[in-house]
Amino acid sequence: MPISRIYNAAAAGRRKRPLSYGKSDAGNSPVFTYGKFSFDYAVNFAGLSLGFEDKNGMYHYKRNITGWKHEAHIAVENGAFYLQPIEPLNLPDNVTDFIEIKFREITIEPNGKTVVFLTMPIEIGVFLETKNGDRTLLDIVSFCNPKFSLYGAASRGVITRYHESEVYSLPPAVRNYQEGLLRLELENNTDEWATVSRVVLYQKGLNLYYDESCVSACAKMIIQSSDVADVFGVDQPIRDGMTECVQVFEQRRTTPFCNIEGALLDATFTMDMGMR
């Protein structure tokens, strides 16, 4: 039997995984509204309900998301609150400052460049703002189930917030309350073919943007060798007219569980323990 027929027979027997370039099942999903609201605005969306009750000059904040409740008393005059997407590193606890996105392998030619779109989990921050513009984080909710992983070895690695994504060549429709889009620019700086199937991002420098239907961030991955790549966030929206999110990064402490010495230079993380 010719080799081509053997290959075809094997390929026919193999279960094909669906490719989803520029397609997503989230096209008809309801859209969550981010932005600035007055205290008489209440949210009731996909299992999330939150709002403020005025009780004798003091506001009573109540939130419930699928049975997980939070309440707080707020003393503020002429204030407002914001609902904004934030990086998915706050729930259920401050475990890590790194996001790891696993995707199907991408093989890049020597000295080649490409741009792909990945999905990334997001959390929703509830911020309070005074009439003078002073902001504070009141609450964080999420529609995602958090999962963590380890990049590298236990003795020399980092805990990451783990997420799996399809690879898209065009921005797909996503549920803007659950996932954001990451525009990842891949640059192979080597003279050899390189294969990538994961990216580890440091939260600093990964700025989120949102508009009425999408949450996004941009990052760049520069491949330095077959096992090493530098990854850093790029502060730009994926399209015009998007609003920059409040960075929670300034308000949280950096996780103590970051062991890699020399791998983190300001906002650039060097993935030196493999890219697959």
Place this chain on the structure above:
Amino acid sequence: MAGILDTIIFANLTVGNIILFAVFLAATFIIARIISSVLRRTLSGKTEAKTIDLTVKAFRTIIYVLGIIIACSQLKIDLSGLLVAGGVVGVAVGFASQNTLSNLVAGILLMFERPINVGDSIVVNGTEGYVEGIGLLSTRVRTYSGLYVRIPNDSLFTSEITNLVSNVARRFDYNISIRYSDDAKKAIKAAKRVIDQHPYALKNPAPSVYVDELGAHGIELKVRIWSPSGFWWDARTELLWSIFKALRQEDIDVPFDQLTVWFGEEDAAKLQSSLAEGTDMTVEEILGKSEKAPENANQGRV
């Protein structure tokens, strides 16, 4: 110029001696400042601010004393008597504070080796707890039950230290027994499903659940889960009960230790049926599901 320097001012002291005395004092001051600054930078973050201050002051004092002794030689002041007396006192003090000195040296070595840091969860000589502070002479540990334990640095340095959070992730294990009548494959699937849902059960290294042993009373499953070091206890306490509930939902249960004793040549089936006589229960309910499969029972003859 040489003439001026050799000019005698008082007794046999020359201008040169006075200048050299001043130069030595100034050099001592500058060297002390530089060494203090370097020490402060080196120790910063490795130990408490209080300890850093103490160490810096001790080094500065030693440098000042040495500098003054050297400078005094230019003033023709004979400090040999003082040095001898100091030496004798030093030997006496040394003998008296042998343990203290060994603790001090151990404390300095601990600062440089850094097997533990403030806030770490450690086990030393049977003491388990959080490191509250690393001093020059001793290390303070707050046990998990809230007790204050002071460990001399000498003892700490020469002991085996287990730092539970030194690495970013750690593994914990469970041994779970199921009955021989249960489907181990189904049990493994149910356990893995629960583990996958828990945020602190790491995706990588992947958790493993497997049949570890065919025990005397049931099938022994081994569950191995990796978790972030700072959160492993949360995961460990939550997951065991969740796995148990998931197994129960699949009608998989933990076997109770049982020993069935057969007397003489009496028929086993007859004996079993007699167990339920006079009760509202069936034989299966009395013996448990595992007894349905005869090979599961520990049969002994008397």
